[in-house]
Amino acid sequence: MSMPRAPARNALAVTTLIDFVCRSCGFVEHADLxxxxxxxxxxxxxxxxxxxxxxxxxTLTA
Known part of the structure; x- marks a missing residue:
């Protein structure tokens, strides 16, 4: 279950923190994924x- 987040002041800033956005083609995916x-x-x-x-x-030593 995910934790609720506080409302963002700037939605674009939040999107760039959690999403990967390709600079050449614009592909967007969650950064961890x-x-x-x-x-x-x-x-x-x-x-x-x-x-x-x-x-x-x-090397394992006992």
Whole structure:
């Protein structure tokens, strides 16, 4: 359940805070949803191309 927000003084300012707006084509999407799509696409591409991870190796010590 989402929390109710206080009324905005400037609706455009609120829209730009929560929405991603493409500067070239005008596409609008919630910023977090847009970011998750971008991260997912990168992960998928790395998976299908077989790219090696650049993350440090995790070593577990007890």
């Amino acid at each position: 847009n970011a998750s799509h971008n991260i997912g696409r990168r992960g998928w591409w790395i998976w299908v191309t077989g790219a090696r991870s650049t993350a440090p190796v995790l």
